[in-house]
Amino acid sequence: MTNIDVIVPVVGSRTDDLTTLHRLRSEALRAAGYRPSFFYVLDGDLPRARDTLAALARSADDACVIQLSRRFGETAAVLAGFASTKTEHLMILPAFEQVETASLGRVIDALADADCVTVRRHPRCDSALRRGQSYVFEAFLRRVGNSKFRDPGCTVHALKRTVLEETPLYGEQHGFLPLLAANVGFKVTEIDLPQARGDAARRVQRPRSYVHRLVDVLSVFFLTRFTRRPLRFFGPLGAACTAAGLLGLAIVVVQRLLLGVPLAERPALILSSLCVAVGLQVLAIGLIGELIVFIHARSMRQYRVREIIEAGAEKQRAKPALRTQAAD
Amino acid sequence: MTIEVSIVVPLYNEQENVARLCAATHEALAGMRRSYEIVLVDDGSSDDTVAVAAAIARSDARVRLVVLARNSGQTAAMAAGMAHARGLYLVTMDGDLQNDPRDIPLLVDTLEQKDYDLVAGWRMKRQDKLVTRKIPSRVANWLIGKITGIPIRDNGCSLKAYRASVMRHVPLYSEMHRFIPAMSSIAGARIVEVPVRHHARQFGKSKYGLSRIYKVLLDLIAIRLVVAYANRPLVWFLKMAAVPGALGAAFITGGIVSALDGEYSLPLFGSGLILSLAVGFLLALGSLGELAKHFARRDVVPLVTASAKYSKPVPSATDLEDLS
Numbered sequence: 292m293t294n295i296d297v298i299v300p301v302v303g304s305r306t307d308d309l310t311t312l313h314r315l316r317s318e319a320l321r322a323a324g325y326r327p328s329f330f331y332v333l334d335g336d337l338p339r340a341r342d343t344l345a346a347l348a349r350s351a352d353d354a355c356v357i358q359l360s361r362r363f364g365e366t367a368a369v370l371a372g373f374a375s376t377k378t379e380h381l382m383i384l385p386a387f388e389q390v391e392t393a394s395l396g397r398v399i400d401a402l403a404d405a406d407c408v409t410v411r412r413h414p415r416c417d418s419a420l421r422r423g424q425s426y427v428f429e430a431f432l433r434r435v436g437n438s439k440f441r442d443p444g445c446t447v448h449a450l451k452r453t454v455l456e457e458t459p460l461y462g463e464q465h466g467f468l469p470l471l472a473a474n475v476g477f478k479v480t481e482i483d484l485p486q487a488r489g490d491a492a493r494r495v496q497r498p499r500s501y502v503h504r505l506v507d508v509l510s511v512f513f514l515t516r517f518t519r520r521p522l523r524f525f526g527p528l529g530a531a532c533t534a535a536g537l538l539g540l541a542i543v544v545v546q547r548l549l550l551g552v553p554l555a556e557r558p559a560l561i562l563s564s565l566c567v568a569v570g571l572q573v574l575a576i577g578l579i580g581e582l583i584v585f586i587h588a589r590s591m592r593q594y595r596v597r598e599i600i601e602a603g604a605e606k607q608r609a610k611p612a613l614r615t616q617a618a619d
Numbered sequence: 620m621t622i623e624v625s626i627v628v629p630l631y632n633e634q635e636n637v638a639r640l641c642a643a644t645h646e647a648l649a650g651m652r653r654s655y656e657i658v659l660v661d662d663g664s665s666d667d668t669v670a671v672a673a674a675i676a677r678s679d680a681r682v683r684l685v686v687l688a689r690n691s692g693q694t695a696a697m698a699a700g701m702a703h704a705r706g707l708y709l710v711t712m713d714g715d716l717q718n719d720p721r722d723i724p725l726l727v728d729t730l731e732q733k734d735y736d737l738v739a740g741w742r743m744k745r746q747d748k749l750v751t752r753k754i755p756s757r758v759a760n761w762l763i764g765k766i767t768g769i770p771i772r773d774n775g776c777s778l779k780a781y782r783a784s785v786m787r788h789v790p791l792y793s794e795m796h797r798f799i800p801a802m803s804s805i806a807g808a809r810i811v812e813v814p815v816r817h818h819a820r821q822f823g824k825s826k827y828g829l830s831r832i833y834k835v836l837l838d839l840i841a842i843r844l845v846v847a848y849a850n851r852p853l854v855w856f857l858k859m860a861a862v863p864g865a866l867g868a869a870f871i872t873g874g875i876v877s878a879l880d881g882e883y884s885l886p887l888f889g890s891g892l893i894l895s896l897a898v899g900f901l902l903a904l905g906s907l908g909e910l911a912k913h914f915a916r917r918d919v920v921p922l923v924t925a926s927a928k929y930s931k932p933v934p935s936a937t938d939l940e941d942l943s
Contacts, residue, residue: 476688555884564890568897581841588790594695
C-alpha cells in the first residue's frame with residue numbers, strides 16, 4: 292500500500308457530515324490500494340466543524356486537525372495543510388462530496404502519467420441552471436486565462452509534492468491550481484468522474500461569490516498572460532486613451548484657430564484632457580510594472596526544465612551552471 | 620576538461636532540422652581547435668524534436684539536450700541553454716539552419732582577439748520574404764537603434780557570441796532576446812557587429828509573423844525605460860509629465876486670461892486642473908519607481924567592468940573586413 296496525504300480545507304461555507312465523509316473516503320482510498328492520512332485544516336473559528344473533527348481525530352488514527360487562528364481563506368488553508376504533509380503524492384479534497392467517493396483512487400492512479408490531476412464532474416446530475424453557470428465560468432476562463440480545463444469549479448486534485456512547492460499560490464487561487472501549475476510548466480491532466488448526488492443538490496451560490504470569482508479570474512488572467520510583460524496589458528489601453536485625448540484636443544484647437552469656436556465654451560476640452568491624463572497614467576502604471584519586472588528579472592522563474600539528456604546520464608531538473616538564480 | 624565554446628540552440632518543432640544542424644555544426648567546428656559543446660534546448664515542441672535530439676545527445680558526448688516542461692518562448696529557452704552551458708564563450712543560433720555554423724569560429728575569434736563582450740551577427744544577404752520579413756525587420760532595427768541608442772543593424776539575427784561572464788549580468792526575461800545587445804550595453808558590454816551568412820529555410824515553418832510588430836513596439840518602450848532610466852526612474856516620469864504639464868499650464872493661463880476679461884471658463888480651468896493632477900500622479904509614480912529601485916538593495920544595472928563602457932558607433936563589417 293502506498294501512503295498518501297490528503298489535505299481537506301474546511302472553510303465553513305460548504306461542509307458535509309465530516310465523520311461519514313471521512314469514513315467513506317478512507318475506505319475508498321484503501322480499496323484502491325492507498326493508505327491515506329487526512330489533514331483537515333479549519334479556516335478560523337468554526338465551532339461545529341471543530342467539535343466534529345476533534346472527535347474524529349480522537350477516534351481515527353488517519354485524521355489530523357490543524358486549526359488556523361483566524362480566517363485566512365481556502366488557499367492559505369491548503370498551504371497550511373501542505374506544510375504538515377510528508378508524502379510525495381498528495382490529494383486535495385473539498386470538505387463536501389463533489390464527485391463519487393468510490394472513484395477517488397482513479398485520481399491518484401492518473402498521477403503515473405502527470406504531475407497534477409484535476410477532475411471534471413461528468414456525467415453531471417445537477418440542474419440545467421447549475422450546468423449553465425459552470426459552462427459560462429469555464430468558457431470565460433478558457434477565453435481570458437487560456438484554460439483547457441473543462442470544470443474549473445471542481446476542487447478535487449491529486450498532485451506531486453513539487454507542484455505545490457513551485458506554483459505560487461495566494462489569495463483565493465487554490466481553485467485555479469491546475470491552470471497555474473500548467474502555466475509553470477507542470478503536466479496537468481483532467482479525468483472524468485461522476486458528480487456526487489450531494490453536490491448536485493446544493494443551492495445556487497450568492498451573487499457576491501460570483502463577483503469574487505470574477506475578480507479571481509481577472510487576477511489569473513493577468514498572472515498567466517502579463518506577469519513578465521505588464522506594458523503589453525497597460526500599453527494598448529493607455530496609448531489608445533492618450534491618442535483619443537490628443538486627437539480631441541487637436542480637433543478643438545483647430546476649430547478654435549480656423550473656425551473661431553471659443554475654447555472656453557467646449558466641454559469636449561475637458562473630456563479630451565481627461566483622456567490624455569488617464570491614458571498617460573495607465574501607461575505609467577505599465578512602465579512601473581516593467582521596471583519592477585526588470586529589477587526582479589534575475590530571480591524570476593521563466594522556465595522549468597523537465598530533463599537534461601546527455602551521453603551516459605539523464606538528469607532530472609539539474610541545477611544550471613551559469614544562472615543559478617534561474618528557473619530550477 | 621574545460622569547454623571553451625557552448626553553442627546554444629533553442630528548438631521548437633524542428634524535427635527535420637536537428638540532425639542536420641548538429642552534423643553541420645560538427646563539420647564547421649572541426650578545424651576550430653577549441654573544445655565545444657552543443658546545448659540543444661527543446662522549448663516544448665509538439666512534434667518529434669525531443670526524440671530526435673535525445674537520440675543524438677545520448678550517442679554524442681559533445682551534445683546535451685535540455686528539455687523544457689512547456690513552451691516558454693525563445694528568450695526563456697535561450698536563458699535555459701545559457702544557464703546549463705559550461706563554455707567560456709556562448710554562441711546562440713536558431714535551430715532552423717538559416718544561420719550557418721561556419722560563421723561560429725569568426726564570431727568566437729572576434730570575441731577573443733578584439734576583446735569584445737558581444738559579437739552580433741549581421742545577415743547582410745538575408746534569404747527571407749521581402750514584405751513580411753525583410754522590410755518589417757529593417758524598420759524594427761532602425762527603431763530599436765534609435766530608441767535604445769545601440770545601432771545594431773540586425774537585432775533579429777540569433778547568431779551571436781557572448782562572454783559567459785558577461786551574460787551573468789544580463790537579465791533575460793519576457794521576449795527580450797531581440798534586445799540582448801541593448802540589455803548587454805547597460806551592463807557595460809562592448810559590442811561589435813560582423814556580417815554572417817544566411818540561408819533560406821529548408822524544412823518546417825517560420826514561427827514569426829507580422830503580428831509581433833506591436834509587441835516589439837511595446838517591448839521597445841519598456842527597454843527604453845530600463846536601458847536609460849532603470850537607475851533613475853523619476854527622470855523618465857518627469858519627462859513623461861512634460862506634455863500634460865505644458866498643456867495644463869496653457870489651459871490654466873487661458874482660463875485666467877478669460878477670467879480677467881470677465882468670462883469664467885469651466886472647460887479651460889477644468890482641463891488645466893485635470894492635466895495638472897495627472898502631472899502630480901506621474902511624479903508620484905516616478906517616486907514609487909525610485910522606491911522599488913531602492914528596495915532592490917543594489918544598483919539595478921550592474922557594470923561588467925568599470926572601464927568597458929560601450930561607445931558609439933558599433934564597429935561594423937567595414938571595420939572588421941580583415942576578419943571576414
